[in-house]
Amino acid sequence: MQIYMAPMEGVTNYVFRKVYIKHFSGVDKFFTPFITPHMKKGFSKSELMELNKEYNKGQYLIPQILTNSAEDFLKLADEIEEMGYSEFNINLGCPSGTVTSKGRGSGFLQDHEALDRFFYEIFEKKDNITISVKTRIGFSDYGEWDDLLKVYEKYDFNEIIIHPRLRSDFYKNNIHLPSFAEACNTFKQNIIYNGDIKTLDDVNAFKTKIFDEKVTGIMIGRGLVRNPLLAESIKENRETVCIKRTIEFLDDIVEEYMSLNFGERNTLFKLKEIWGMIIGDDDRYARILKKIRKSGGLKEYKTAINELY
Numbered sequence: 001m002q003i004y005m006a007p008m009e010g011v012t013n014y015v016f017r018k019v020y021i022k023h024f025s026g027v028d029k030f031f032t033p034f035i036t037p038h039m040k041k042g043f044s045k046s047e048l049m050e051l052n053k054e055y056n057k058g059q060y061l062i063p064q065i066l067t068n069s070a071e072d073f074l075k076l077a078d079e080i081e082e083m084g085y086s087e088f089n090i091n092l093g094c095p096s097g098t099v100t101s102k103g104r105g106s107g108f109l110q111d112h113e114a115l116d117r118f119f120y121e122i123f124e125k126k127d128n129i130t131i132s133v134k135t136r137i138g139f140s141d142y143g144e145w146d147d148l149l150k151v152y153e154k155y156d157f158n159e160i161i162i163h164p165r166l167r168s169d170f171y172k173n174n175i176h177l178p179s180f181a182e183a184c185n186t187f188k189q190n191i192i193y194n195g196d197i198k199t200l201d202d203v204n205a206f207k208t209k210i211f212d213e214k215v216t217g218i219m220i221g222r223g224l225v226r227n228p229l230l231a232e233s234i235k236e237n238r239e240t241v242c243i244k245r246t247i248e249f250l251d252d253i254v255e256e257y258m259s260l261n262f263g264e265r266n267t268l269f270k271l272k273e274i275w276g277m278i279i280g281d282d283d284r285y286a287r288i289l290k291k292i293r294k295s296g297g298l299k300e301y302k303t304a305i306n307e308l309y
């Protein structure tokens, strides 16, 4: 089973991924956080870093694009192709209000005809690239999935990544496995499962519920940030958590940000977000998380981290 690291804006960015592959193994594919067409502005500095082949060396990296315009997609894909990419992922899952209100991300799932036209134009004009989608199962009603499946079925995606939640669920509420199972019966292509995998047990439980040879992989987001050893664990089929290796990894992330001149404040901001995901609402470490969040500089941050040993 293949393991993909989920794109997570602000978290699994170029720095995280670069340092990740120095410390851990097990991830087969990485995705950039979504990139939106920029029209006249050109790529931002961070987008250029996300896509820089030299900086991202050693990763099988797929650029993810967020748009509802075939014309903009084609133009952006051409530009990214020139940087050496030939595989693209389309974001049809982002639940953020600022994205969905413009009919993008999971907002695009509301207009099946427009979605169909979008894919038609892309596949008609671009036959030299590989395209996958990352999708939710609808906007606000499970009943939408049947029609969406009919649209997806028409196109030659190399794989379909499914997060079986509605937009209205955001990242909470239960996963809707019947919709995922329905996709397994419908699609001919490879299917990748995404959602709430946090431990090796979660993977094994998933496999007992869904066993279909078309499910060639799982994509993991929060679970891999919480325990960066999870991909290795799954590949080796033994649960491994090692706070020491996790801290060494995060120390290296600090160094990488500092070497890129992010400055102490911005670096700390990034680390606080990562620690928020690692500790989450685990009461045993709530006090330390509070200290991490309150730290005003890297020295104070390190003192807080040392309490974890």
Ligand SMILES: Cc1cc2nc3c(=O)[nH]c(=O)nc-3n(C[C@H](O)[C@H](O)[C@H](O)COP(=O)(O)O)c2cc1C
Residues within 6 Å of the ligand: 006, 007, 008, 009, 010, 011, 032, 033, 034, 064, 091, 093, 094, 134, 163, 171, 194, 195, 196, 197, 219, 220, 221, 222, 223
């Ligand atoms: C902070 C954050 C940022 C995210 N950014 C993206 C993104 O840029 N593109 C995308 O397709 N999904 C994005 N996602 C969704 C994740 O890729 C993934 O689908 C979601 O976290 C569910 O998987 P998980 O339960 O394994 O975390 C984001 C999620 C979070 C929490």
